[in-house]
Amino acid sequence: MPAEKSRKKLTLIDKSISYTLMILLAIFFLFPLIYMISTSLNPDELDILKRMGSIKAFIPSPASLKNYSDVFARMPFGRFIFNSVLIVSLTVLAGLLVNSMMAFGLARFTFKGRGLLVSIIVALMIIPFETIAVPLLLMTNKFGWLDSYHVQIIPFIANPFYIFLFYQFFISFPKALEEAALIDGASWFKIYWKIALPLSKPILASVAILHFLMQWGFFLWPLMVTRGPEYRPLPVAMQVFFGQYPRDWGDIMAFATMMTAPVLILFVVLQGQYVKSVSQTGIK
Amino acid sequence: MRKLYPYLLLIPTFVIIIMFIYYPAGSALKLSLYKTSPFGNRTIYVGLRNFRQLFEDPEYLYAVRFTLIYVSVSVAITIFMSFIIAYMLTRGVPGTRIYRTFLFAPYAVSPAIAGTLWTFLLNPVVGHVNYFFAKLFGIQVAWLTSKPYAFYALIFATVWKMLPFDMIFYIASIQDVSLDIIEASTLDGANTMTRVWRIIFPLVSPITFYLVIMNIVTTMFSSFAIVDVMTSGGPGGYTTNMIYKLYLDAFTFQKRGPAAAESMIMFAIMLVVTIIYFSFAERKVHYQ
Structure with missing residues (x-):
């Protein structure tokens, strides 16, 4: 019975570790691509450079297809x-x-x-x-x-x-x-x-x-x-x-x-x- | 007619291979033994002089050393990380299937674009990576133009690009490891770490071996585009690896003889890697 319990607890910890790691990895692997797309939608060159240092670079607004x-x-x-x-x-x-x-x-x-x-x-x-x-x-x-x-x-x-x-x-x-x-x-x-x-x-x-x-x-x-x-x-x-x-x-x-x-x-x-x-x- | 049949299937392909791969490879071998005279297009037989000169050239020796470090560091990191991630993704946590597709994305990005994206993100003045570094550690780094950061930047981009490929292979092979073995080890009281490194990792060693070979090939040769876009071999030749040096000698400096000799050295390395792979693969067959 105790063994059973510890196994369940382990999987819960396992799961949360898995999820945290998955999210971190997703950021590492996908942010260059998300960044590529959101920048491509920004028509203002100066604004692109201004946004680079902040999280705003990932939000394509105002989005335009000018580029x-x-x-x-x-x-x-x-x-x-x-x-x-x-x-x-x-x-x-x-x-x-x-x-x-x-x-x-x-x-x-x-x-x-x-x-x-x-x-x-x-x-x-x-x-x-x-x-x-x-x-x-x-x-x-x-x-x-x-x-x-x-x-x-x-x-x-x-x-x-x-x-x-x-x-x-x-x-x-x-x-x-x-x-x-x-x-x-x-x-x-x-x-x-x-x-x-x-x-x-x-x-x-x-x-x-x-x-x-x-x-x-x-x-x-x-x-x-x-x-x-x-x-x-x-x-x-x-x-x-x-x-x-x-x-x-x-x-x-x-x-x-x-x-x-x-x-x-x-x-x-x-x-x-x-x-x-x-x-x-x-x-x- | 029956007897001729196999040849009909083989000949078209074989002719193309001979003409466009083996013959040029043979010419490269011949070229490596010749020297082109500075004036006109006379070629002089010089024997192994091109090779001797290469091994006395400190720049070339540096490129060899740098390649060795670059290949071993990026392959080791990629193998280690991809195995861990693959293991996590095969634990049956919901949502991993779609997630896997996402993680695979960098593999589909061509090397030149990968290099461009990282060049932009690593920009010392406005780049994102520096923004986070400044926030977290209070340092501002010229990633692509200073030692040793140019090397880290290359490793970064290489791992990013190569890891998804390894991960897919590990996922497939970990899923093949029978559940009984994992169950049995759990009952034996083996903890997660032991289970992963002592039991699962050895079971997938054939795939690890295959991936190491594939990764060596990728980092030795396909690294050209990433190096070219990100650092152009700089600062001051610091990140010039063998393939980039070969490119510089062959195209920028037009040193045909030495460049061909460099090609031969790379062939030789690849041949050794292939032989090692097959002698290992053979042993695996006996083992089963």
């Missing part, structure tokens, strides 16, 4: 959004297809050189972009690809790390799965497309998120290969605001909000699948 229209007036913002969405979605979609296809081939077939191929992919799984940027620039320049969409898409479709994630997932499928289908006369591509992919939603979502985030924030490469606004994506466009003094923080925050909002929405939508994939990919 947002300023962003559109100062630059071809629509164009940048279009560029970013086009480049990122094509890269991610093509990436999901080719990376999962190769992983499927590696995981479900026995053929000459398979072991070697898997070890190459795995050993060179992480090649950071910055280390190959210069040779890649020289090469794409030779192709005459500079200042285009495809120079920002094609080199980033295939990725050994994503192949590895898919590979780990596909290799855990039971053999019986495709044997039954093969007896039914289904082709390999059909098995991949009709059976493997529909079972892979969690891993597809998870790779899509990783790939999307990487491409959406990609800065160095677009800066190197684009000259004018025609093919520029959002992260490079943001630089415009930092080149001029005094910096217009309202505009910067409006830009940052518009660049972050779509990702956050996508995230909330895919989050469930993402968490599921964590416990399914074998990296437990």
Whole structure:
């Protein structure tokens, strides 16, 4: 009986500690974002600076969309959004297809050189972009690809790390799965497309998120290969605001909000699948 | 035809990888053994001289040391904090589900924007952080332009950005730890601290290992944008880490040879990290 009592008391203390900690953490994690949004709604630059030292900075009043229209007036913002969405979605979609296809081939077939191929992919799984940027620039320049969409898409479709994630997932499928289908006369591509992919939603979502985030924030490469606004994506466009003094923080925050909002929405939508994939990919 | 089939699935992807990842990596290796002459575009084979020079360059050695400190401090803080938070969030306190979604938000913010936000909040004259610091401790700090505060500021922004990722993984794996084990340990009279660190933390060690590796990769490489936006490697090279130094050498100073040698050193480090990861993962399979 006393043990029972102390356990109950503990959980109550536990709970209140949990809640206090959660609130403190929420402040730490969310205040930069709340701040970003509320500042973006404040049309008065001087007022933004005045409010910075106080709690008032978090309350957007008087709220106006002036900064947002300023962003559109100062630059071809629509164009940048279009560029970013086009480049990122094509890269991610093509990436999901080719990376999962190769992983499927590696995981479900026995053929000459398979072991070697898997070890190459795995050993060179992480090649950071910055280390190959210069040779890649020289090469794409030779192709005459500079200042285009495809120079920002094609080199980033295939990725050994994503192949590895898919590979780990596909290799855990039971053999019986495709044997039954093969007896039914289904082709390999059909098995991949009709059976493997529909079972892979969690891993597809998870790779899509990783790939999307990487491409959406990609800065160095677009800066190197684009000259004018025609093919520029959002992260490079943001630089415009930092080149001029005094910096217009309202505009910067409006830009940052518009660049972050779509990702956050996508995230909330895919989050469930993402968490599921964590416990399914074998990296437990 | 049947025999050719696997190759049809593999070849398109493999060609792209070779062309746009392995081939440039190979060129970087070649470049690291050459020196570009100051005039014209003649290249001279110099063997390992680029590497030797790097290891004699105090600036590079400083960048290596700084990277080591920056990576270990930010990874240690992130792992420790994310585990604790994940544990709290799996206690079944109501409201944690929606809360989890909120906490995940910084992960979705791109590094350049994260850097911008913190630059603004850490502004020495009007920034919020200083306002609170002045209120609480009576000090006013030039966060981004003075030693050692520029380092703290970087750690701050890095942890903020990286922690949500680790937290999600910990939540998923703590939820997988069977309730029986936790119940049993409670009956044994283990207190909360013992339960958490002696029982649950070891049970999720595979995920910890995975996260440590992922965090090392993030802090080694993706830290570029945060460093660039917040401190630009300053004050006076104080926060220049390996990736930022590589960027400066390759693009600002156009030192192609040394920059390629720096790339090779980073490859080598990553290769070692990958090998360690897989030898650990293998052992885990035997263990089960």
